[in-house]
Amino acid sequence: MAEAAAGSRPPPDVDSDECLRAYGHLFSPDILAGQVAFITGGGSGIGFRIAEIFMRHGCRTVIASRNLQRVVEASKKLVAATGQQCLPLSIDVRQPQTIAAAVDEALREFQQIDILINGAAGNFLCPASALSFNAFKTVIDIDTIGTFNTSKVLFEKYFRDHGGVIVNITATLSYRGQALQVHAGTAKAAIGGKSAEEASHFDMIPLQRAGNKTEIAHSTLYLASPLSSYVTGTTLVVDGGSWLTSANNFPALLDFWAAGANKNH
Template sequence: MAEPQRKAELLPEDIGTDDCLTSYTHIYSPDLLKDHVAFITGGGSGIGLRIAEIFMRHGCDTVIASRNLDKLKEAAKKLSAVSGRRCLPLCIDVRQPESIAAAVDETLKELGRIDILINNAAGNFLCPVTSLSFNAFKTVMEIDTMGTFNTSKVVYEKWFKDHGGNIVNISATLGYKGQALQVHAGSAKAANDAMTKHLAVEWGPSGVRVNAVAPGPISGTEGFRRLGGPRGEAAGAFQSIPLQRAGNKTEMAHCTLFLASRASSYVTGAILVADGGAWLTSANDVSMLLGIASSKSAKL
């Protein structure tokens, strides 16, 4: 008797560029975030842009915030055109609380509220510790960890404290077992995971939920390219992942949508690992990683 054919899971639509999807199939109600407002750091490209798009396709108005205002303006036009929702591009530096405060004030003036904060701004690259400059380590910690704290605190004090809200931090699995070339990002994301739990405990009584999504290798992102994803994919490295593939940006947006919506109304302090099982099984090939590392000191 022939073995039954394995049923292939239908993956959500995605594209490799920082453009909007040409088609989209709703897996949740299109009104799931109707009339909500989301403030998304690092929202002009990659996972952040796709989160903004998927939120807007579910009825949400958004703020996309980062340091590159020209890129944000271009992204905002595309996002509004495809969704019919408002998208406000704002220039901020998450390392500077005063710039965050100004952006939050502008958001409240223009959109009237903030229901969701997505802390997505991050920086990463491959570098051995011996070549990692003190400033490079400090900069990643400032963007990833201090940036998450700064933005969360400002939004809480200006809105969430009195109105409740929802925070989703975009994390990573890098610190779960230790990995060569990633001491900077792994340390920053481990701190963010702890921060997620602490904030969930302290801010829960104010009606604020705080959770995180920890992606694995996600195609079509700058991080995927910087961290050797295309090379690993071509070499068959992803065969060690239980789902045997990289994830896509829309899948990460769906995880974030779940945590940011009433679908997860009793979930807080949770880290949702969305990596196809990669961190459980993928080899930590130190020799290979050190072999592809640059010998030059990393500078940011």
């Protein structure tokens, strides 16, 4: 395969929930200076990296999750790596009262919230036949209803009077703004990591590789920044072109599900 063009090479990333060892700015380092972002699911995975990239561009953040210990530990890492403020809060996006309490605390701390990133997710990588009734309800409650709950609370408490940007990572519901659709093949960790790479499951993706969390964070940064000032109500698909060319590889999905099921027993 010919060497990939510089524009399609992945930026540095780390698999674990740790900050990047080094970072070279592609956007202006102060593109989010003076702003505050409220990030659900910000304590781990893609949400953690979004928080880090935002903070590296001058943004203060609120990272919210059901697991308070996780976001507290994540906050310490993010502050140490970026020098920006990060407020860890405990919420359950299925319970509007916990969202309201967290938004109130965030506003007491920062007096403003400019960006909402709906990143909280409850996902099960398995065929529908293996999905329980309760598991399906969990996905809907967190990814869809939770996205609505958080957006509505923040709209009523701040955005209605002051404006703001909403970017949804796990759902396409939005008051103003954008939805970022992350294909199942985007992050290695989501569909089997090195085993998927060794089995050539990425060969059908036009960019011939999986994406990484930093790439998702950069796409989110664009949508949340003034660079997308005339972009609204749209979906940005970040999957290396997979949705244009790749068939639904159901046998591979079954393999990943079986591997995970065996690992948990």
